[in-house]
Amino acid sequence: MVGPSSSHTAGACRIGWAARELLGGTPDHAQIGLHGSFFATGQGHGTDQAVVAGLLGFPPDDTRLKDSFQFATSSGLDFEIHEVDLGAEAHPNSVQIHLKRKDTEITIRAASIGGGSIRLEQIDRFAVEICGTLETLVFWHADAPGFLARITAVLACAELNVASIRTSRYERGEQALTVIEIDSTVPPEVITLFQHARAIQRLVRLPVLPGF
């Protein structure tokens, strides 16, 4: 990895990287809110540069990380960084990122939990727990009966083993979010098959996050 801090630099970069994948490409606009120690000592650790580097798709061992602000300008990424208070319960190294790319918008909240490991805690309004050590499928879908049964049936036919599964919804019968961690790589034909399912509004295949 490129220093100076595994949690404040490498972890921050990996969070940005994951957020970019969830959005589906480099954002046009990013609002980055740094909480706790991320804000207090983030500048010395290059946390702001690292998040931006991740949003540009740079992995944590990319030496361009320290110049990410310049690369953002040339890539058309407009960003703002500010302090946020996510509450006393939030991990001291937390960040909340709102991204926009054409018509797609996404908000994520994540924590850098040490040694470069991260935890995505929220996607849009939904609570999640994603570490990025396994390939992860994220479905935005309608809260309707039989959804999980259909999805897992497809996975079963493709001999894909589910490591974890979590569905959260905001209100009954409204939108829901399902996160499935898979033990292996999901073949593209499975993704294509999912795209036929009417209940799915959006699907993102989040690859294993880059190491450091």
Place this chain on the structure above:
Amino acid sequence: MNYQFRTTQELLVLTQQHDWSVSELTLKGEVELGNASREELLAKMLDYYSRMKTSVANGLKITERSQSGLSGGDSKRLYKHSEGGTQISALGAIFERSIAYGLAVLETNAAFGLIVATPTAGSAGITPACLLTWQEVHGASDEVVSRSLFTAAGIGKIIGYGACFSGAQGGCQAEIGSACCMAAAALCELDGGTPEQVVQASAIALQNTLGLICDPIGGYVEAPCMMRNGLYTIHAFGAAAMALSGIRSMVPFDEVVGALREIGQKMPRIYKETSEGGLAATPTGLRFKPKPRISPVP
């Protein structure tokens, strides 16, 4: 899964059952997870070790001060001092050189250079410094030395399960403490220590770093981080030697990890990488506080 462990109690049962070293068990456990083959994992560790050595070499070349002005040129200074003259320490050149290596990695880190987090960036100097020193003394191959990184990883994993690695969560004891504990474990196995002795070396190293706060001046991973990476290299060698001599820690390793977690939880926030207390809040420390580049309120 047959080779996974979350405590040293479990680790010692497995190493005894199969008559394996800690590194072998850790390696077997990783292979069992199915993400990489044995050969791939060995090659990966070899690559990490080579990156570690490069980060030492790069640091020793640095003569300029860092952007913050808090560090730079010290590893080279100490390395030169170790090479001769009349003022050399009673413990000799190797002693000074091993400290210089620890400083060197953090100087590379402060310059945004490539390092290997072991387990974190702020504590990345100790393990490379210990292993490179050991290698130079014994003339061993990179293959032999890099195997001991699995020993370090196995012990580190247990700390990860039972406590944490981040200064923001557990203070410096979670970073420097974990690092010198992992280095002591690796050194102990390289020196022929049994798994039991490896665990003792880890316990001795970790319990004597408990309570260290994380108070980086100006929020930069430089002071006191850099000097700690040099000095705790010696701590790791000492812990390994004590364990090899048969000295046992009064408190078992798993309980020391519990103490690390408890101290970390109760440690005031100002001492957990916020730079609001300790050395960072001294009159001198405050002089290095960066001017805000990012606005405090949205």
